[in-house]
Structure formats: structure tokens, C-alpha cells
Amino acid sequence: xxxxxxxxxxxxxxxxxxxxxxxxxxxxxxxxxxxxxxxxxxxxxxxxxxxxxxxxxxxxxxxxxxxxxxxxxxxxxxxxxxxxxxxxxxxxxxxxxxxxxxxxxxxxxxxxxxxxxxxxxxxxxxxxxxxxxxxxxxxxxxxxxxxxxxxxxxxxxxxxxxxxxxxxxxxxxxxxxxxxxxxxxxxxxxxxxxxxxxxxxxxxxxxxxxxxxxxxxxxxxxxxxxxxxxxxxxxxxxxxxxxxxxx
Numbered sequence: 001x002x003x004x005x006x007x008x009x010x011x012x013x014x015x016x017x018x019x020x021x022x023x024x025x026x027x028x029x030x031x032x033x034x035x036x037x038x039x040x041x042x043x044x045x046x047x048x049x050x051x052x053x054x055x056x057x058x059x060x061x062x063x064x065x066x067x068x069x070x071x072x073x074x075x076x077x078x079x080x081x082x083x084x085x086x087x088x089x090x091x092x093x094x095x096x097x098x099x100x101x102x103x104x105x106x107x108x109x110x111x112x113x114x115x116x117x118x119x120x121x122x123x124x125x126x127x128x129x130x131x132x133x134x135x136x137x138x139x140x141x142x143x144x145x146x147x148x149x150x151x152x153x154x155x156x157x158x159x160x161x162x163x164x165x166x167x168x169x170x171x172x173x174x175x176x177x178x179x180x181x182x183x184x185x186x187x188x189x190x191x192x193x194x195x196x197x198x199x200x201x202x203x204x205x206x207x208x209x210x211x212x213x214x215x216x217x218x219x220x221x222x223x224x225x226x227x228x229x230x231x232x233x234x235x236x237x238x239x240x241x242x243x244x245x246x247x
Contacts (some may be wrong), residue, residue: 001029001065003089004058008081008100010232017208017229017236018049019075026119029065036115037120045201048123048237053232057086069096070117077109124239128218128226129190130157136209136229138183139217143206145173146199150242153199155219158192185214193221195242205238212242 005011018025018036025038033052039045053059074096081100082086088099098109132155142164146153150168157163162184164172171172179187202225208217209229218226227238 001062001089001091002058002060002082003056004086006057007083008054008078008085008087009083011075012078012081012236013208013210013232014051014055014074015071015075015078017231017234018047019071020204020207021047022071024068024070024114024116026116027067027069028119029067030165031061031064033059036158037123039120040201040204044198044241045205046123046239047102048239049234051071051234058088058206065091067091067096068114068119070111073111074098076194076205077111080107115212117177123237124224126220126223126226128220130193130219131186131188132157132162132184132217132219133186133214134177134183134217135185135211136206136213136215137211139206139215140211142175143199145204147177151199152196153202154194154196155217155225156194156232157189157219158194160187160189162187182223193219195219195222195225197225197240197242201240205240208236 017078017215021040021063022038023041025036028035033050036049038047041230077098085100085102090097094113095110096113146166149171150166154165156165160179162177164175177184205227206215208231213229216228222244223244227234227240
């Protein structure tokens with residue numbers, strides 16, 4: 001395996017979509033790119049991540065491989081890459097080699113590979129009929145409001161608009177967004193829906209996004225929230241389990 005990206009910081013940015021949620025995971029290296037499916041340690045959220053081969057200036061996967069990696073350590077190493085440096089990934093003797101190349105300079109980091117089994121094989125099979133698209137900065141501002149009063153956030157789709165409801169011991173917040181407003185890029189509601197999600201996990205999910213990133217939310221009543229966005233050419237997809245309200 002030999003995989004190269006011309007700008008090292010871009011690979012670090014892509015890993016940001018994973019490292020906030022998952023400590024370690026099995027990367028699948030195939031002819032069409034690199035993918036990862038993993039649960040967070042609490043089993044509340046899941047990520048399905050894909051970097052197509054077109055992101056890389058050189059992509060030689062060799063035989064299809066599965067590499068168990070400590071994602072936190074990998075992210076810290078990738079953070080050492082600077083603008084103008086390329087980064088190359090290769091593996092040998094149970095290690096992942098990360099090579100940075102700049103002008104008349106080369107640095108090589110070697111991380112041990114982990115035995116994590118086969119990893120997750122598939123995503124949840126859920127049919128989603130409702131979709132909201134909004135900018136990442138708008139969603140992050142909503143979550144800042146929510147944190148003032150609660151650790152959970154409710155998303156409500158009804159009457160052709162998105163409502164965000166937050167209730168806690170410290171008060172209540174309600175925000176409403178209509179289609180064609182500044183914050184909402186798209187709003188598709190096939191059936192009314194409402195679900196409540198843990199705020200801290202949603203924060204971790206969107207941390208890897210830039211301010212102007214379009215984030216897609218797929219909301220169904222008391223079903224996992226699906227979140228999708230693109231980061232430097234990589235596709236990040238998440239599933240977040242709802243909190244089921246007791247009767």
C-alpha cells in the first residue's frame with residue numbers, strides 16, 4: 001500500500017470528522033478509496049466515513065486491506081503536517097508509516113497497527129423521508145443556545161418548518177426555521193416528525209465541519225438521526241440514537 005496526498009493538512013482535516021467521536025477503528029483500503037465504519041465507545045453513535053481515491057495524488061491500495069488504527073494517535077501525527085508538505089501512508093511489519101515530505105526534508109512516523117477484528121460491516125437500514133439542509137455555523141449556533149438550558153435537543157418537523165425545542169432544569173428554548181430562510185438551505189418534509197438527541201454527541205459529530213459546510217439532517221420520529229456532510233472531499237455520515245421519552 002502506498003497512498004499520497006499533496007497537502008498534508010487536508011488529510012488531518014478529514015480525520016477531524018472521525019477523531020471527535022471514535023477512538024479507534026478498522027480502515028478498509030480498497031481500489032476505490034479508504035472507508036471506515038465504527039461505533040463510538042458508548043454505542044450511541046456511528047460513523048460511516050469514505051475518502052475516494054480521487055482525493056489522493058497517488059493511490060496504490062495493493063491487495064484489499066483492513067488496518068486497525070488508533071485514530072487519536074493518527075490524528076495527532078497528521079496535525080504535525082504543514083502547508084506545502086505532502087503526506088504518504090504505507091504499511092509494513094504491523095505498522096502504519098506516515099511520511100511527510102517538504103523541500104529537502106522528510107519525516108517518518110510509525111504507528112503500531114491494532115488487532116480490532118473485522119470492524120462494522122454495514123449501516124443501519126432505515127428509510128428516511130424527511131431532510132433538512134443547513135449551514136454548519138447555523139447548526140452550531142443552535143447548539144450553543146441549547147447548551148444554556150439542557151443536555152438534549154429536540155428536532156421537530158411540522159407545518160412546513162423546522163422547530164428546535166430545548167427543555168431543562170434551567171429553562172426552555174424554542175427556535176423556528178422556515179423554508180427559504182437564511183439558515184435553511186433545503187427543507188423536505190414528507191411526514192411530521194419529532195425526536196430528541198444528546199447534545200454532546202451532536203456537537204462531536206459536527207466538529208469536523210467548516211462554517212460554510214452544508215449539513216444534511218435526516219429526521220424521523222424516535223429514530224436515529226442521520227447526519228451527512230463533506231469535508232475536503234471526504235464523505236462523512238453519522239447515525240445518532242434518540243432518547244425515547246417515557247410515557
